[in-house]
Amino acid sequence: MTPILQARNVTYGRTGGRTDRQGFSFTRSARPPILKNISLDLKAGQTLGIVGASGSGKSTLCRILSGLIAPDEGQVLYQGQDFATASEAVRKKIRPAIQMIFQDPAGALDPRQTIGDIVGEALGPVPDRDARIRTALQDVGLSADITHRYPRTFSGGQKQRIAIARALMTRPCVIIADEAVSALDVSTQAIVLNLLLDLQKRQGLSYVFVSHDLAVIRHLSHHIAVLDQGRIVESGPASDILDTPVQPATKALLENTY
Numbered sequence: 381m382t383p384i385l386q387a388r389n390v391t392y393g394r395t396g397g398r399t400d401r402q403g404f405s406f407t408r409s410a411r412p413p414i415l416k417n418i419s420l421d422l423k424a425g426q427t428l429g430i431v432g433a434s435g436s437g438k439s440t441l442c443r444i445l446s447g448l449i450a451p452d453e454g455q456v457l458y459q460g461q462d463f464a465t466a467s468e469a470v471r472k473k474i475r476p477a478i479q480m481i482f483q484d485p486a487g488a489l490d491p492r493q494t495i496g497d498i499v500g501e502a503l504g505p506v507p508d509r510d511a512r513i514r515t516a517l518q519d520v521g522l523s524a525d526i527t528h529r530y531p532r533t534f535s536g537g538q539k540q541r542i543a544i545a546r547a548l549m550t551r552p553c554v555i556i557a558d559e560a561v562s563a564l565d566v567s568t569q570a571i572v573l574n575l576l577l578d579l580q581k582r583q584g585l586s587y588v589f590v591s592h593d594l595a596v597i598r599h600l601s602h603h604i605a606v607l608d609q610g611r612i613v614e615s616g617p618a619s620d621i622l623d624t625p626v627q628p629a630t631k632a633l634l635e636n637t638y
């Protein structure tokens with residue numbers, strides 16, 4: 381079966397001249413690329429864990445896999461279709477199918493918007509808007525009656541649930557989670573991770589789950605790719621990587637975990 385999401389020989393940050401959505405630009409220089417020759421597959425209904433030390437390129441890879449920025453070389457394919465060469469009609473389908481959740485739930489939620497407006501942001505004025513917002517909140521274990529409240533009155537874990545509810549609104553197939561539980565305390569991490577596992581079971585979601593923390597990655601990954609200085613140095617089934625690591629970068633991450 382074709383993987384739901386694939387990177388094929390992706391290189392980024394070498395050729396210069398590109399500007400990403402956050403306004404950073406790259407210039408030609410002798411420094412190595414941020415990502416070099418990355419190939420990976422995400423199977424439908426599974427979780428690919430991407431682990432690496434700080435600065436190894438994890439967030440950049442997330443932005444490329446979600447289509448926020450384009451690779452300088454190589455391809456990103458959703459259900460076998462190249463983001464770069466897909467027609468506008470196909471891109472319109474791909475965009476809502478891939479959603480991201482970020483590390484800082486507080487920063488990701490506009491404090492001036494109500495929870496209803498935040499969760500319903502991507503929906504537009506559809507007739508069943510309120511019902512869909514309420515269902516999404518219930519799907520992440522929150523009360524459907526919080527739509528009129530504001531983010532500041534919620535805990536970090538609740539804010540991350542609200543961010544997950546927002547991501548679910550477009551009925552995505554793939555969620556890319558960039559350090560999505562790193563800002564939470566350990567017991568709240570476990571609650572959010574179990575919620576993600578439950579959603580995967582119920583809705584068949586596929587995850588790219590990025591973390592510097594192998595204990596977190598262990599909890600939900602089927603496959604793992606280890607990123608070191610912009611390259612994948614080791615990848616395979618989660619149990620192989622965690623139980624018999626080969627590369628020094630993987631061993632170092634494991635030593636820091638246990």
Ligand SMILES: Nc1ncnc2c1ncn2[C@@H]1O[C@H](COP(=O)(O)OP(=O)(O)OP(=O)(O)O)[C@@H](O)[C@H]1O
Pocket residue numbers: 400404405406414432433434435436437438439440441592
């Ligand atoms: N827009 C940019 N312009 C220039 N350099 C960048 C840009 N984005 C990232 N970098 C550099 O690319 C490298 C990888 O950054 P990235 O944020 O992807 O790593 P990371 O593994 O997510 O790190 P962390 O775990 O600390 O968030 C770093 O050296 C960073 O300084």
